[in-house]
Amino acid sequence: MKDVVTIKEIARQLNVSPSTVSRALQNHPRISAYTRDAVHALADQLKYLPSTTARNLQRGRTGVIGMVLPEIRENFFSEVINGVEELAFEHHMTVALYQSHDRFDREKQILTVLASNRVDGVLLSVAKETQQIHHIQEVLDRQIPLVLFDRIPPHIAAHQVECNMEKGAYEATKWLARRGHRRIALLNGPHALIASEERYRGYITALVEEGLPVENALIKRSDLTTPETALKMNQLLSSTTRPDAVLTFNDYVALDAMQVCRNYGLVVNRDIAFVSFANLPLNTYLEHPPLASVEQHPYQIGFMAAEILLNVINGKIAPTDLQKVILEPELVIRGQ
Amino acid sequence: MKDVVTIKEIARQLNVSPSTVSRALQNHPRISAYTRDAVHALADQLKYLPSTTARNLQRGRTGVIGMVLPEIRENFFSEVINGVEELAFEHHMTVALYQSHDRFDREKQILTVLASNRVDGVLLSVAKETQQIHHIQEVLDRQIPLVLFDRIPPHIAAHQVECNMEKGAYEATKWLARRGHRRIALLNGPHALIASEERYRGYITALVEEGLPVENALIKRSDLTTPETALKMNQLLSSTTRPDAVLTFNDYVALDAMQVCRNYGLVVNRDIAFVSFANLPLNTYLEHPPLASVEQHPYQIGFMAAEILLNVINGKIAPTDLQKVILEPELVIRGQ
DNA sequence: CGGTTTTGCACAAACGTTTGCACACCTCAG
DNA sequence: CTGAGGTGTGCAAACGTTTGTGCAAAACCG
Numbered sequence: 193m194k195d196v197v198t199i200k201e202i203a204r205q206l207n208v209s210p211s212t213v214s215r216a217l218q219n220h221p222r223i224s225a226y227t228r229d230a231v232h233a234l235a236d237q238l239k240y241l242p243s244t245t246a247r248n249l250q251r252g253r254t255g256v257i258g259m260v261l262p263e264i265r266e267n268f269f270s271e272v273i274n275g276v277e278e279l280a281f282e283h284h285m286t287v288a289l290y291q292s293h294d295r296f297d298r299e300k301q302i303l304t305v306l307a308s309n310r311v312d313g314v315l316l317s318v319a320k321e322t323q324q325i326h327h328i329q330e331v332l333d334r335q336i337p338l339v340l341f342d343r344i345p346p347h348i349a350a351h352q353v354e355c356n357m358e359k360g361a362y363e364a365t366k367w368l369a370r371r372g373h374r375r376i377a378l379l380n381g382p383h384a385l386i387a388s389e390e391r392y393r394g395y396i397t398a399l400v401e402e403g404l405p406v407e408n409a410l411i412k413r414s415d416l417t418t419p420e421t422a423l424k425m426n427q428l429l430s431s432t433t434r435p436d437a438v439l440t441f442n443d444y445v446a447l448d449a450m451q452v453c454r455n456y457g458l459v460v461n462r463d464i465a466f467v468s469f470a471n472l473p474l475n476t477y478l479e480h481p482p483l484a485s486v487e488q489h490p491y492q493i494g495f496m497a498a499e500i501l502l503n504v505i506n507g508k509i510a511p512t513d514l515q516k517v518i519l520e521p522e523l524v525i526r527g528q
Numbered sequence: 529m530k531d532v533v534t535i536k537e538i539a540r541q542l543n544v545s546p547s548t549v550s551r552a553l554q555n556h557p558r559i560s561a562y563t564r565d566a567v568h569a570l571a572d573q574l575k576y577l578p579s580t581t582a583r584n585l586q587r588g589r590t591g592v593i594g595m596v597l598p599e600i601r602e603n604f605f606s607e608v609i610n611g612v613e614e615l616a617f618e619h620h621m622t623v624a625l626y627q628s629h630d631r632f633d634r635e636k637q638i639l640t641v642l643a644s645n646r647v648d649g650v651l652l653s654v655a656k657e658t659q660q661i662h663h664i665q666e667v668l669d670r671q672i673p674l675v676l677f678d679r680i681p682p683h684i685a686a687h688q689v690e691c692n693m694e695k696g697a698y699e700a701t702k703w704l705a706r707r708g709h710r711r712i713a714l715l716n717g718p719h720a721l722i723a724s725e726e727r728y729r730g731y732i733t734a735l736v737e738e739g740l741p742v743e744n745a746l747i748k749r750s751d752l753t754t755p756e757t758a759l760k761m762n763q764l765l766s767s768t769t770r771p772d773a774v775l776t777f778n779d780y781v782a783l784d785a786m787q788v789c790r791n792y793g794l795v796v797n798r799d800i801a802f803v804s805f806a807n808l809p810l811n812t813y814l815e816h817p818p819l820a821s822v823e824q825h826p827y828q829i830g831f832m833a834a835e836i837l838l839n840v841i842n843g844k845i846a847p848t849d850l851q852k853v854i855l856e857p858e859l860v861i862r863g864q
Numbered sequence: 865c866g867g868t869t870t871t872g873c874a875c876a877a878a879c880g881t882t883t884g885c886a887c888a889c890c891t892c893a894g
Numbered sequence: 895c896t897g898a899g900g901t902g903t904g905c906a907a908a909c910g911t912t913t914g915t916g917c918a919a920a921a922c923c924g
Contacts (some may be wrong), residue, residue: 195671196646198910209874214912224872239666241644245590246910249581249879264609264625270601277627286641289600289625291613305622308577310532330575335531447813454815477783479790479815534880545904550882560902582880585909870921877915882908890901 197238206230217242248310257287257501258306259315262294262343268471268490269317272341275494276315283502285312296321303327306336313337313501318345323384337504337511341497342490346386351504351515353497357387357469360486360521361394361439364467367484367523368437369402373465377410377428377435379421379445388413388441391469395439410435414445421448429456437465443472446482461527470524483527489519533574542566553578584646593623593837594642595651598630598679604807604826605653608677611830612651619838621648632657639663642672649673649837654681659720673840673847677833678826682722687840687851689833693723693805696822696857697730697775700803703820703859704773705738709801713746713764713771715757715781724749724777727805731775746771750781757784765792773801779808782818797863806860819863825855 199217203210208227216223216231223231234240248254257280261269273289280287288311292299299319306314307330314336316328325348331338332350339351361378368376378395381388392411399406409431412424421444428435429452440446446468450460458464460480470485496517503509535553539546544563552559552567559567570576584590593616597605609625616623624647628635635655642650643666650672652664661684667674668686675687697714704712714731717724728747735742745767748760757780764771765788776782782804786796794800796816806821832853839845 196910199912200910210911211875211913212873214910215873218912222870222872227872239670241640243585243910244641244645245581245585246879247912249579249585249881249909250911250913252879254581264600265603265606267601270606273600286626290622304577305580309580334575451813477787477814532880535882536880546881547883547905548903550880551903554882558900558902563902579880582909583882585879585911586881586883588909866924868921868923871919873916873918875916876913878912880909884905884907886903886905888901888903891899893898894896 196243197240198243199240202231202234202238202240206234253312254310255285256309256311257285257313257315257498258290258302258309258311259287260290260292260299260302260306261317262292262319264289264291266471267473268342268488271490272317272494272497275491275496276498277494279495279498279502285502292319294319294321296323300327303331307331307334311336313339313505315339315341315497315501317341317343319343320382320385335511337501339497339501339504339515341493344386349514351500353493353500353515353517353519355488355493355519355521357390357486357488357521358394358397360469360488360523361391362398363394363521363523364439364484364486365395365398366402367525368439368465368467369398369404371437371465373437374404375407375410375433375435375437376404377412377438379424379428379438379440379449380411380413381441381445382413382415391439391441414441416441416445418448421445422452425449425452429453429458435464437467440466440468440482442469443482443485447478450480465527481526484523484525487522487524489522492519532579533576534579535576538567538570538574538576542570589648590646591621592645592647593621593649593651593834594626594638594645594647595623596626596628596635596638596642597653598628598655600625600627602807603809604678604824607826608653608830608833611827611832612834613830615831615834615838621838628655628658630656632659636663639667643667643670647672649675649841651675651677651833651837653677653679655679656718656721671847673837675833675837675840675851677829678824680722685850687836689829689836689851689853689855691824691829691855691857693726693822693824693857694730694733696805696824696859697727698734699730699857699859700775700820700822701731701734702738703861704775704801704803705734705740707773707801709773710740711743711746711769711771711773712740713748713774715760715764715774715776715785716747716749717777717781718749718751727775727777750777752777752781754784757781758788761785761788765789765794771800773803776802776804776818778805779818779821783814786816801863817862820859820861823858823860825858828855 199210199213203213213231216228277287290302296319299322314331325345341353344352344354365376380391414420414424440449446466453460453464461483466482467484468482470487500515504511535546535549539549549567552564613623626638632655635658650667661681677689680688680690716727750756750760776785782802789796789800797819802818803820804818806823836851840847
């Protein structure tokens with residue numbers, strides 16, 4: 193990495209000043225065609241590449257969007273990333289990706305690094321562990337544009353983009369009811385996630401609207417791990433009056449739960465119907481995928497979050513003019 | 529983003545020079561305890577964070593590893609990332625992730641950006657489209673440490689880490705043969721990928737060793753898209769003598785091919801056995817997953833690639849002392 | 865031809881750090 | 895008392911850019 197070609201070197205070789213070289217490279221009008229061409233020619237020949245570092249220091253901005261999310265390998269987030277990338281690319285911004293691995297301390301640390309790196313803006317989806325927002329507030333206090341997406345902690349004055357999961361749960365439950373199911377279970381996520389509460393509300397609303405009783409025995413929560421999902425699904429199946437349908441927190445939960453059903457000798461979607469929230473692209477590959485999925489449009493979420501962020505960065509939206517975008521989910525019917 | 533606290537500001541408020549502040553923050557021995565504490569206290573109070581940009585410019589290094597890969601959402605690569613991250617984190621380096629989306633021009637552009645960003649090193653897995661290595665050679669010419677992983681183009685003098693897919697294919701085929709299968713098909717990837725050639729060689733070697741005939745009708749190539757996989761699988765099934773087992777290029781191909789089998793009324797793994805190369809974590813969820821999978825240890829690949837890169841960066845390995853690590857795959861038996 | 869405008873370039877400061885060097889003071893040994 | 899060594903700090907240069915300003919020469923205008 194030694195011997196990196198700089199503007200100074202080009203200047204020296206051409207017997208002009210560094211400022212002239214800089215301007216020539218930017219095609220500044222006050223540089224003669226002769227000099228301009230000479231500079232470009234030599235720059236090409238020496239394979240000069242400007243130092244982003246130096247440029248950033250001088251410009252006071254980095255052209256970087258810091259993106260923090262729990263886990264890259266989750267398909268949902270990968271899609272969000274793609275949405276962000278698309279727009280960022282158009283705007284000549286680069287996206288710096290960081291995973292919190294759902295750990296609070298890691299998330300906190302990453303935000304500090306991002307601030308130290310002087311990123312132009314931050315996109316954040318908080319870790320499961322995250323219960324407080326002080327570290328996020330610090331980012332805001334530093335006047336760094338920030339947009340929250342998907343996993344949004346409560347009580348925070350920041351721009352946000354999310355998908356209306358309450359409505360998704362509502363429509364899914366309604367669809368099951370209309371299909372004739374009378375004992376619809378909810379295999380939900382942990383309390384701590386707002387996403388769980390949203391699903392819960394939508395589920396309840398639909399049941400009530402459809403005149404179905406709300407039975408606590410049909411409502412289970414798990415921490416989304418395979419063993420606990422299995423445990424809860426077992427409870428559902430071993431009760432005297434089994435559910436004839438299950439709405440699950442997400443696809444992983446659905447798959448884990450289906451496994452349990454098979455152990456009971458049940459045929460998925462014949463003996464017991466499944467509807468889920470889509471975060472896997474693989475449902476097409478399953479022999480018995482959930483009958484319907486609530487599509488959360490992750491790509492759209494990423495795209496919109498990036499759009500807001502870029503508008504704030506470019507001053508088209510005042511930082512105080514809080515944006516709150518709620519995308520509509522879509523119930524994708526697969527079976528029957 | 530205005531009003532960012534700098535060393536100068538702290539210096540001004542404490543009536544000392546910026547250099548003193550800088551040294552105080554680094555706990556330089558020649559700074560008095562009194563000054564040191566005062567500086568730290570004020571820095572904390574003002575929530576000072578050093579400018580990474582300025583520091584990088586001055587230090588001549590960035591502490592960043594640029595990582596370029598085709599597609600983040602592919603589970604294989606997500607795992608590689610995690611392996612890299614682990615080690616990078618220990619060494620206080622950050623990983624900048626870039627996706628080529630399997631496009632050559634994008635890959636080329638990314639490498640330029642990385643060079644411009646003066647990253648300390650590059651980890652690269654090339655795009656499917658990539659047929660030439662000129663852009664990679666340019667990175668090497670700039671003396672930027674580089675390690676290739678997984679998808680490695682031929683004829684390039686760079687460090688590399690990969691998994692021995694020939695051996696994987698060999699063992700998978702052998703396992704099928706020993707299980708009694710006599711007509712083992714190979715549903716391979718495109719010619720352009722070395723990975724395809726490796727699988728091919730392993731497959732052939734095993735057949736020969738097991739005394740099975742090599743039948744061209746049993747060897748198909750697809751571009752890994754669903755339609756073409758379906759087409760090739762159809763060809764295999766509609767031939768007079770159907771295969772009784774299939775070794776597929778990867779899990780996606782296996783799943784697509786299985787779908788076709790179901791259309792033929794075949795029961796996967798009973799009427800026709802599948803063995804695949806693992807890139808999905810989901811096999812546990814499938815009712816009929818491939819009977820066996822060749823595990824490529826992506827996390828390990830990432831970890832080792834990062835290890836080599838860091839050693840080159842830190843001068844523990846001479847750039848000319850080319851490392852070539854070939855990890856052994858593992859045949860994970862799932863069925864019977 | 866005198867004056868104004870345009871053209872082409874260099875100088876220098878600035879961005880926020882780090883660090884070699886100088887310097888003043890203080891301490892202590894001889 | 896003198897000199898050596900230690901201690902605490904400041905100055906200034908440097909990293910590689912960008913950009914405001916200044917200035918000379920060239921070009922233009924009437």
